[in-house]
Amino acid sequence: MKYSELSKEDLLKEFKNQEHKLAEFKAENLKLDLSRGKPSEEQLKLSLGLLDAVNSKSNTKYDNINCLNYGGLDGLSQMKQIFADMLNTSADNIFAGGNSSLTIMFMVLNNLLINGTHGCKPWGEVKDRKFLCPVPGYDRHFQMTEHFGFKLIPVKMNSDGPDMDEIEELIKNDESVKGVWCVPKYQNPTGIIFSDEVVERFSKLKPKAKDFRIFWDNAYCLHNFNGNDKDIPDIISLCKENGNEDMVYEFCSTSKITFPGAGVAALATGKNNLQEFKTYIKYATIGPDKINQLRHINYFKDINGVRAQMKKHAAILKEKFNAVYDILNSELKDCGIADWTDVEGGYFISFNVTGCSAKELVGLCKDMGVVFTPAGATYPYGIDPTDSNIRLAPSFATKEDIKTSVSLLCAAAKYLSLKKLLNK
Amino acid sequence: MKYSELSKEDLLKEFKNQEHKLAEFKAENLKLDLSRGKPSEEQLKLSLGLLDAVNSKSNTKYDNINCLNYGGLDGLSQMKQIFADMLNTSADNIFAGGNSSLTIMFMVLNNLLINGTHGCKPWGEVKDRKFLCPVPGYDRHFQMTEHFGFKLIPVKMNSDGPDMDEIEELIKNDESVKGVWCVPKYQNPTGIIFSDEVVERFSKLKPKAKDFRIFWDNAYCLHNFNGNDKDIPDIISLCKENGNEDMVYEFCSTSKITFPGAGVAALATGKNNLQEFKTYIKYATIGPDKINQLRHINYFKDINGVRAQMKKHAAILKEKFNAVYDILNSELKDCGIADWTDVEGGYFISFNVTGCSAKELVGLCKDMGVVFTPAGATYPYGIDPTDSNIRLAPSFATKEDIKTSVSLLCAAAKYLSLKKLLNK
DSSP, X not given: OOGGGSOHHHHHHHHHHHHHHHHHHHHTTOOEEEOSOOOOHHHHHHTGGGGGSSOTTSOOEETTEETTSSOOTTOOHHHHHHHHHHTTSOGGGEEEOSSOHHHHHHHHHHHHHHTOSTTOOOGGGOTTOEEEEEESOOHHHHHHHHHTTOEEEEEEEETTEEOHHHHHHHHHXXXXXXXXXXXXXXXXXXXXXXXXXXXXXXXXXXOSSTTOEEEEEOTTTXXXXXXOOOOOOOHHHHHHHTTOTTSEEEEEXXXXXXXXXXXXXXXXXXXXXXXXXXXXXXXXXXXXXXHHHHHHHHHHTTHHHHHHHHHHHHXXXXXXXXXXXXXXHHHHTTTSSEEEOOOSXXXXXXXXXXXXXXXXXXXXXXHTTEEEOXXXXXXXXXXXXXXXXXXXXXXXXXXXXXHHHHHHHHHHHHHHHHHHHTTO | OOGGGSOHHHHHHHHHHHHHHHXXXXXXXXXXXXXXXXXXXXXXHHTGGGGGSSOTTSOOEETTXXXXXXXXXXXXXXXXXXXXXXXXXXXXGEXXXXXXXXXXXXXXXXXXXXXXXXXXXXXXXXXXXXXXXXXXXXXXXXXXXXXXXXXXXXXXXXXTEEOHHHHHHHHHSOTTEEEEEEOOSSOTTTOOOOOHHHHHHHHTOOOSSXXXXXXXXXXXXXOBOSSOOOOOOOHHHHHHXXXXXXXXXXXXXXXXXSOTTXXXXXXXXXXXXXXXXXXXXXXXXXOOOHHHHHHHHHHHTTHHHHHHHXXXXXHHHHHHHHHHHHHHHHHHTTTSSEEEOOOSBSSOEEEEEOSSOHHHHHHHHHHTTEEEOOTTTTSGGGOOTTSOEXXXXXXXXXXXXXXXXXXXXXXXXXXHHHHHHTTO
């Protein structure tokens, strides 16, 4: 029953009840963490074979070079093909790099900041430069553009992607709006998938700034865990069809396929952008770790190997997400103090508490020994105007720990909401 | 006998002689390359065991983290220790990163360009910013600072390091001089070692710019091949002693110890710089490839493992350098048309032709099928004012190919010099 409909007496009873529950949690001296989207130990074990995929007896020649030596600025051909198949694009559009897609994003931004693109003024010289940030979103994206001196403009996320009316309006007349962050599949943290219509509207944008760019972080492109994966349209070819060939930079990596930190990352973009990026990046590197690319090639062979691997990840993740939903549904469904996204892939659930302050809630949980992503982290400058959003990241913890953590979250949310209702 | 002392008749005879030699080379349809400082296949084989140093059965936990997962922004503790021992500095000064020291240099420069350091104006806002480039030097260094908008100021290299009188003069009153490139041991391309006095004078510099920085690329710190390695003083502690703790950024890597492109690179610098760099780099990465660091740790254990490996490299390189010197000495020693540096480590010999144009010489060799580093590449903007310097890089080629290539170089140098003397 909804809290707002309870009598004062029942509210008080329920408050005592939750207070008691919290005391019990407190006595357990918990030390749990549901804060970051890290694969679990069990998931890491899935890819241990990768560590054997190149050894001292292996053939290290590939693409007519010895991968042990210098060279190969944009990566090995089959690594590009695997990324192309992951993103439904052409291998001609791919730059296969080092271990971090975040680094590639940083370098792309940095190039535009310092050198500009297509003859436009370098972004670093645009005094009131702005970047659009669909919210809630990924803290590291927002922090990167903040670091590069952009004013961050929040844009509403709908259940089918960012509010395109708002984006179209924001970019129409303002030449200082230079880009937008997107995680099109299983968005961080809402877990939603951009609809075909949203993707198409992105590709048809008519920004005032000729150098407006979509930063399309397809980090979870194959990360469905419910067995009903749905491809989104290829933004690169759509952009090209609509005369916007150079408007999008797409990113992905194997960080959550093989190993975070020891995977391979990629950039996918149009011909001109790719050439421009290679011209720039050659000042910073002679080439990526081709041996690690060769490991991935030997291990997966092709996209089918990757897809098979993702099924194993899915089985592990599905159980953990279900554990979260079981508790949320049984504890909070009828209280009217919170809602959350129902996701089929990715690493996050977006939890919105309406009955109390998210900051207070995360703080209380922390005091009780359970760390959640800081409230506000999913918003530019760490400021959630409604102080309601909390990102749940259940991948790393065990199922038991997830149950405990989310149970605590529910009890604490109830406790704080009841306290508020009771004006305590 | 010196060409300048020969009679016209003898010159003509010698000219015909060399013309004939070149015709013979031409008939061989050579396709050889002595242009870049790449380790040879034989050297790469020395480190194949590294590829087995982490496998699917290995313990991947280190420093209380699983190296397979995210985290560890500044690298693994023992990797830092190994780099510290390589550079005779403390592990507290080390950031152990990804596969490329060039990338770390780029990122350090980029941070200073965008954010500035120690409260000084970002270098990107210093309109007439300048960088000192001891010449001849490393093309990729020069190109990087050119790309970042610096005016490159050449500084004379002496046999004991850069001309310190010149450097002291250049930085004394000009606040726009922001840095200097150095390769202190077995400098690229001269192969010389900075003397203790030069290192000390660097540490005592009194630049007008408070944010003047020494970029100390110690790429060849352990790369002696004559069995008589000589340590240079630790620039970091010397700078600290002289009140210049933050004046130097030192770089090195295992690219020419294990595998180029699949090694580990490091930054060594003072406490403040290191903290500043970590604060910056966290926008670009969650952490380096720790598994590859673990491979290096397991493979080498400690600095002794690295030193043992370097002895094996030395044996291979020594033979190749001797092959160059044998030909140069027998062919050119008495002609008075060229001189060259006598090196005991590193990857290069600096060859100066005085009897003809270096550009023409490299061009003629290329026409005959042998590629040398382009003339001028060792100078800022690719312009060697005396058109005399050519970098010889004998590491990659076989001994036979080195003999052929250098013999051709000698014949071509003689041919062109004689042509000039004969006014042909």
